[in-house]
Amino acid sequence: MLQGGMTVIAGVSGGADSTAMLHWLVQHAKAFDIHVIAAHVNHGIRGAEADRDEAFVQKLCGSMDVPLRILHADVCAEAKKTGEGLEECGRRVRYAFFYQLCEHYQNVCIATAHTLSDCAETVLLHLTCGAGASGLAGIPPVRGNIVRPLIAVTRTQTEQYCKDYGLPYVTDSTNADASFSRNRIRLRVIPELKEIDPNFEQAAGRAARSLREDEDCLKQLAKQALQTAxxxxxxxxxxxxxxxxxxxxxxxxxxxxxxxxxxxxxxxxxxxxxxxxxxxxxxxxxxxxxxxxxxxxxFPQKTADYCVPLCLPQTVLPDGRVLEIKILDRTTFEKEKPKIIFSNCLNYDTITSDAVVRTRRSGDSFSPAGRGVTKSLKKLLNEHCIPPSMRAGLAILSCSTEILWIEGCGPSEKAKVTQTTQHIAVVKIKECVGNGKSDAR
Amino acid sequence: MLQGGMTVIAGVSGGADSTAMLHWLVQHAKAFDIHVIAAHVNHGIRGAEADRDEAFVQKLCGSMDVPLRILHADVCAEAKKTGEGLEECGRRVRYAFFYQLCEHYQNVCIATAHTLSDCAETVLLHLTCGAGASGLAGIPPVRGNIVRPLIAVTRTQTEQYCKDYGLPYVTDSTNADASFSRNRIRLRVIPELKEIDPNFEQAAGRAARSLREDEDCLKQLAKQALQTAxxxxxxxxxxxxxxxxxxxxxxxxxxxxxxxxxxxxxxxxxxxxxxxxxxxxxxxxxxxxxxxxxxxxxFPQKTADYCVPLCLPQTVLPDGRVLEIKILDRTTFEKEKPKIIFSNCLNYDTITSDAVVRTRRSGDSFSPAGRGVTKSLKKLLNEHCIPPSMRAGLAILSCSTEILWIEGCGPSEKAKVTQTTQHIAVVKIKECVGNGKSDAR
Incomplete structure (x- = not known):
């Protein structure tokens, strides 16, 4: 969990858990060869109490000779802005602050004071949401560069630790409010479950660990399945x-x-x-x-509709692709014929100066070369087996109100290359590079 | 779950759940083309109340015109005998009775009145034991030929069903005793969790279903892993x-x-x-x-020690194997030499009439042919790289106090075949058939 030479940014609220953790880290800093820094967030929610906590943490860190970084946030305002819940928003703001602090160090981790009791609460909280293994797996001891040194001990044990070392700590007054789901679980549900087994927190921790292993394995298999498919x-x-x-x-x-x-x-x-x-x-x-x-x-990417003037020889399309037109004279065309896909050839002389490249519009109709009919574009794309997910992004070359060429369908009757066509436009659409939407992480 | 032409043996205690289930099954018997039989177990635990329940079920089945099979059991005595808990023993006795009834029918299943509420209780109960996915998967809708028609509805809903149809039901007085773990979960834990989410039972059911899928998948992979290994x-x-x-x-x-x-x-x-x-x-x-x-x-199978007189040509060993001795004269021996494994040849004349085949004893020592040493058998087996797990089952041919031959090691110095040996005993041990201990189910 902790490696020599590391800088450990310890999240400290001033409660029993984080006070015990900070003390424990500082006590072992020499033995572990770690450098401890405390970080405190004043969420600005509990008014005077929040300021009391901040002052307490300042005093605590002073007494332990630990550098302290403090963030003042207005979580209420932030949550209103983003539509998050207060708790959710507070967590995001807190971790963002921790990560920001990390940027100043090379070999760094964030230590949070989550206990086995928090893990048990999380398991039950997720059970009320009907979560699967991923949610019921509780709180992992390590996630990325976040470590939880107290994840194997209960809250009662951290309180005992504070008592043993004569460490003062603050208590969040909202902890007693059972209208918060987590508090209800802590205050009312877990005590009942501890009547069944006094080591309920350990049991829930075992269950969480086992489900975490299941989840890891099944996630891995899911990624392999995606890779294969x-x-x-x-x-x-x-x-x-x-x-x-x-x-x-x-x-x-x-x-x-x-x-x-x-x-x-x-x-x-x-x-x-x-x-x-x-x-x-x-x-x-x-x-x-x-x-x-x-x-x-x-998962069709939503394609914004566009309509851009045709530029020669290249038109950069708003979807990041490039439409290229190469103009061949009759002789060269005859010579290069074997290499040319005919659906991409049209009579250059039909391309007027008002030509645009655009996406489809409702009501578009088209007269495909050699068919002698005019059809709605929808019907035509069905016939061409172009999946609906790809239709929105098709490039269409159009002059005034008439469509001359459609990507994947070819030229119109009017624009088709005949025996007498002197200038032939060969259209090519180049994909942009790196559009790897099927990349499974 | 239920197929046409089936006989459904419905476990009926007389409580709201099983009363509702029986009524529902009978109401739909024609539509589902099923034949319903009720089964009741009087566990003999709650005295007069148990008799009251039995009488109630008799009346209920009479009113519905459903055949009823009753078992009187003394679960207290049985549990004392087996060392099981009362509840565990009761469950075993009950299911044994149901399975026994099944034997009289061809196309038959057992219907139990487990509800979504039972499933949620089971999930929490298993969480207090620190169970993994297998335990937290709750109660499956179908297991073998056991079906749970009520597994998607809550206990409250079955009570409402009874009310709607004017069905009377009995209440187990021990249900209110919170000293039983399941009752504590039902009476004290789940009501608190329903304060967090009124649909807690549905949520727990979703979690259980998801874990059941995980468990099925991981079990399957485990079996494949065993097969490969x-x-x-x-x-x-x-x-x-x-x-x-x-x-x-x-x-x-x-x-x-x-x-x-x-x-x-x-x-x-x-x-x-x-x-x-x-x-x-x-x-x-x-x-x-x-x-x-x-x-x-x-997983070494414990091998019972044995010592049996040598019979010629075959000695059936107590471990199910057969020790066979073929006696060859010098000429035949010379001819068959290429086919013979020498560690299985000994001088027939050294085998006296008191010869026995036995397993090893502590303190056994042995003088292997051609080595000029006498060693403890333990040391010798180490040298022969015979894994400890296989040592207990080795067959030893011994005369009076001297070992002549050991399975896997060969003859003793005294019993070895020399240039002058006239009668050669060739030992062969035949495995019994079907000893497939590595068969993974």
Whole structure:
């Protein structure tokens, strides 16, 4: 957990847990060869009490000769701005401060005073949300560069430690308010469970550890499953369907997250899972959509509509791609014919000076070369088996009100290359590099 | 859950849950094409109240025209005999009765009235024991031929059902006794958790379902891991070491169980896990031992010591194997030499009429042929690299106080075959068939 030469940024609220931790770290700083720094956040929520706590921590650190960094935050205002809950917002602000402090050091970790009691509370709190292994896994001893030196001891033990060493500590008055869920669990639920087994916190800790191992293993398998199923546009649905549900649901979670989905609930994952087997689409939080088309799970990136003037030889499209037009005379065209995809050739002379490259619009119709019909673009794209998820992003070359060429469909009857066409425009769309939306982390 | 043409044996205690279930099953018997039979166990624990319940169930079934089977058991006496807890013993007796009733029918299942509330209680009860996913997975809707038609509804809902249909039911007076752990959870813990989320039971049910999926997947992987690692004597330790801990611990559980281990706790699995990495041995409940030797995890079967007179040509050993002695004259011996393993040849004339086949005894010493030394058997077996786990079962051919031949080591100096030996005894030990101790279920 702690390595020699490390700088340890200890989060100190002034309560029994963090006071005990700070004392313990300072006592062992020499033996562990660590450098301890305290960090305190005044959330500005509990008024005078918060200022009392700040003064207490200042005195405490002074007495232990520990450098202290303090942040004054207005968590109420911040939470109002972001729409977060007070507790959630406070946690975010706190960790942001800790991480910010980390930037000043090389070999650094953040120590938080979470105890076995906190872990047991977290397990029960997550149970009331119907969480799976990931939530019921409680608080891990180490996460990234955050360490919890007290995770194996109970709150009662930290209080005893403070007593043993004559350490004063402050008590958060809101701790006694059972209208907060965590307090209710601490004050009313855990004491009852301790009547059943006095070592309830240890038991919950064992359960959490075991579920953490399960979660680690299943997450790993989910990532492997995604790697195996990955293809150009997304993931091969049948390969994901073949996975056990425990692996599949985690794979769907990672896939949706990598596509930018917001906070995913069970119902969203269930919806994704149904897609996998029956196809179709669904909407996810964060304005993300998912589709399963032709056996591929994909998360179509919302493409902003655009309409830009055609530039020769290259038009940079707002979606980051580049439309390139090469103009060939008849002779060169005949020579290069074998290398040319004909759906990308059109009569250059039909391209007027008002030509634009744009995305599709509702009501677009098109007369594909050699078909003798005019159809709605929707019908035509269906016929061409272009998945709906890709239609929004198709580049269309249009002059005044007439479409001359559509990406993936080819030229219009009017723009097609005939035996007499003298100047042939060969269109090529170059993908931008690094658009790896199927990268599963 | 229920299929047409089925006989459903409904466990009925007379409480709200089982009364509602019986009524529901009877109401839907025609539509589901099922035949309902009620089964009641009078555990003989609550005296007059138990008799009241029995009479109630009799009346209930009479009013619904449902055949009723009743078992009178003395669970107190039975529990005293087996050392089980009352509740554990009651459950065993009850299910044994249900299974016994099943034997009279072809297409049959057992319906128990477990509700979502029971499931939530079970999850919390297992959390107080520090159980992993397997315990926290609660009560499955279907297990073997046991079905739980009420597993998605709460106890409150079954009580409402009884009210709606004007169904009377009995109440177990011990239900109010919070000194029973389950009652404490029902009466004191769950009401507090429902203050946090009124749908706590549904949340716990969701958590249980998710953990059940995890458990199913990890169990399956553990069985696959065992199959891959299996070898003649046990399982290849390095292959098991390469598995994630979540899979490994379950594989160790199955392996120990298949070797006849009793009730395994976390500490036993931890001990087994340490063995895998560092070798050595440990003792498990149920008189089972485990060892890792030369990279193999094995569970040496305790071999009863024996000493039986040598019979020619075959001696059936008490461990189920057969020791066979073929006597060759010099000429035949010379001819068959290439096919003979010399460690299994001895001078027939040294075998006296008091010869026995026996297992090793402490203090045994032996003079191996051609070595010119007499050593303790222990030292010798070490030199022969015979793993301790296999030593107890070695067959030893002995005359009066002298050992002539040891399985795996060969003849003694005295019994060895020389150029002048006229009658040569060739020993062969035939394994009994079907001794597949490495079969992982």
């Amino acid at each position: 990955v293809c150009r546009d997304g993931w091969k649905a049948p390969l994901l369907c073949g996975q056990p549900r425990a692996v599949r649901m985690r794979a769907l979670y990672f896939a949706a997250k990598s596509a930018g989905a917001g906070r995913l609930e069970q119902k969203h994952l269930d919806a994704l899972d149904r897609l996998l087997f029956s196809g179709g689409g669904c909407t996810l939080p964060g304005g993300c959509t998912a589709r399963v088309e032709q056996g591929i799970l994909l | 299996v070898c003649r004597d046990g399982w290849k330790a390095p292959l098991l070491c390469g598995q994630p801990r979540a899979v490994r611990m379950r594989a160790l559980y199955f392996a120990a169980k298949s070797a006849g281990a009793g009730r395994l706790e976390q500490k036993h699995l931890d001990a087994l896990d340490r063995l895998l990495f560092s070798g050595g041995g440990c003792t498990l409940p149920g008189g089972c031992t485990a060892r890792v030797e030369q990279g193999i995890l094995l």
